[in-house]
Amino acid sequence: MTPGVGQALRPHFPAFAHQPPPFHYLDNAATAQICAPAAEALLRFETRTRANVKRGVHRLADAATTAFEGVRADLARYLGVADPDEVVLTTGTTAGLNIAANGLRHRLGPGDEVLVTELEHHSDLVPWHLAAEATGATVRAIPVGEDGRLDLDRLGRVLNDRTRIVTVAHVSNVTGTVTDLPRLAAATHAVGAVLVVDGAQGAPHGPLDLPTLGCDLYALSGHKMFGPTGSGALWGQMDLLAEMPPFMGGGEMIRRVTIEGSTFAPPPHRFEAGTPAIGPLIGMGAAARFLMTLDWNALRRHEARLTGRVLEGLAGIEGIRVFGPPAAPDRVGVVTFTVDGLHAHDVCQILDAERGVALRGGHHCAQPLMGRFGLVASARASLAPYSDDDDVDALIEGLDDAIRRFR
Ligand code: PMP
Numbered sequence: 001m002t003p004g005v006g007q008a009l010r011p012h013f014p015a016f017a018h019q020p021p022p023f024h025y026l027d028n029a030a031t032a033q034i035c036a037p038a039a040e041a042l043l044r045f046e047t048r049t050r051a052n053v054k055r056g057v058h059r060l061a062d063a064a065t066t067a068f069e070g071v072r073a074d075l076a077r078y079l080g081v082a083d084p085d086e087v088v089l090t091t092g093t094t095a096g097l098n099i100a101a102n103g104l105r106h107r108l109g110p111g112d113e114v115l116v117t118e119l120e121h122h123s124d125l126v127p128w129h130l131a132a133e134a135t136g137a138t139v140r141a142i143p144v145g146e147d148g149r150l151d152l153d154r155l156g157r158v159l160n161d162r163t164r165i166v167t168v169a170h171v172s173n174v175t176g177t178v179t180d181l182p183r184l185a186a187a188t189h190a191v192g193a194v195l196v197v198d199g200a201q202g203a204p205h206g207p208l209d210l211p212t213l214g215c216d217l218y219a220l221s222g223h224k225m226f227g228p229t230g231s232g233a234l235w236g237q238m239d240l241l242a243e244m245p246p247f248m249g250g251g252e253m254i255r256r257v258t259i260e261g262s263t264f265a266p267p268p269h270r271f272e273a274g275t276p277a278i279g280p281l282i283g284m285g286a287a288a289r290f291l292m293t294l295d296w297n298a299l300r301r302h303e304a305r306l307t308g309r310v311l312e313g314l315a316g317i318e319g320i321r322v323f324g325p326p327a328a329p330d331r332v333g334v335v336t337f338t339v340d341g342l343h344a345h346d347v348c349q350i351l352d353a354e355r356g357v358a359l360r361g362g363h364h365c366a367q368p369l370m371g372r373f374g375l376v377a378s379a380r381a382s383l384a385p386y387s388d389d390d391d392v393d394a395l396i397e398g399l400d401d402a403i404r405r406f407r
Helices: 005-012 036-048 059-079 093-103 126-135 154-156 181-188 238-243 278-291 295-317 344-355 367-370 389-406
Strands: 089-090 113-117 138-142 163-169 192-197 217-222 230-234 254-257 263-264 319-324 334-339 361-364 376-380
Touching: 005 295, 036 278, 059 230, 059 278, 089 093, 093 126, 093 192, 093 217, 113 126, 126 138, 126 367, 138 154, 154 181, 154 389, 163 181, 181 192, 230 238, 295 319, 295 334, 295 389, 334 344, 334 389, 344 361, 344 376, 344 389
Parallel strands: 113 138, 113 163, 163 192, 192 217
Antiparallel strands: 089 230, 217 230, 254 263, 319 334, 334 376, 361 376
16 A cells, blocks of 8 residues: 555544644554544534433434434444344443443353453453352463464363353454454354453454354444544344343333332343433444445555554664564554663653654553563554554654663
């Protein structure tokens, strides 16, 4: 792909018009910049059609509810699934994974096992720890190899007939590796377990075809896919959603309430207690629609080329250690590294102050993986479709320069 693909997209992202140069935003895995259609949809809702959803009978409430329910259809299309009612609207991946872990508790008992991976984000670990603690189940992990990929060849050692749930990141927020979901789904289903996927870093890389990936539940965050903060979704097979109890109780998730007890609405409303983040969710729907207009073959080539440049550039600087595999089809533009003699936070601060490069530094909410590599902190650069050669140049030149001075 010719240079400039990312720059050409920048007019669709208001941040680029508002940030003084130099502005090299390479913290997209934490939160990506909002696209204009999402920002406009959010503002339009808040200023023109703001009303509560699912409960009103007046004109505005009707318009708000129609827009809100339309988000399910947008997300269903983006995820490649047929039934919008299988899309639960949430506040983000963390909320989706908590709904999943709580909803699947009844499948767990003493001696049962939840299989996570060594590369999970804390959002896909802690909810399962809570579920295991409450049920007497045990949490085990699929190991990660030296190259930062899941070692699925050792799956047979940890997946067995006590495994009830397998839960895994679609894409690692540390090593950028893409999980072979169809292979994992086949193995999971062969032992009668369900496959839950943390799609926080998978969903931003273009429209998906969840049926071919084979997962049973898939959680994502709107703010990482160019939508507003406070938005997200959990997709689930209807049969599975229907067996899951709600995570939170409150308004609009019930069928009937008496003093003694309550019964619940069917999915997806059962999981949407209280007033949802209506504006952000409407914005997320607009972001999904916008993303579906882009040429993802070209954008994936663009991202692969830039990722190759980042990896090559880092490899050329003495004292930098990169975690994760080399450029490959099963890794995206999320690159984590350490710099000899410099703390990750100092690396981030220097790059920000001197070059306008926004990086992430710390444990990336993945302490088990950091431990696996003997680290407490690392720096991370993460790309988005609007990233381009100027960002990579600023990163590599800035690091090279800083390391020379501090050596
Ligand atoms: N899982 C992964 C892999 C992530 O990268 C993140 C965000 N850093 C999350 C879960 C949590 O997402 P959120 O904070 O939007 O709920």
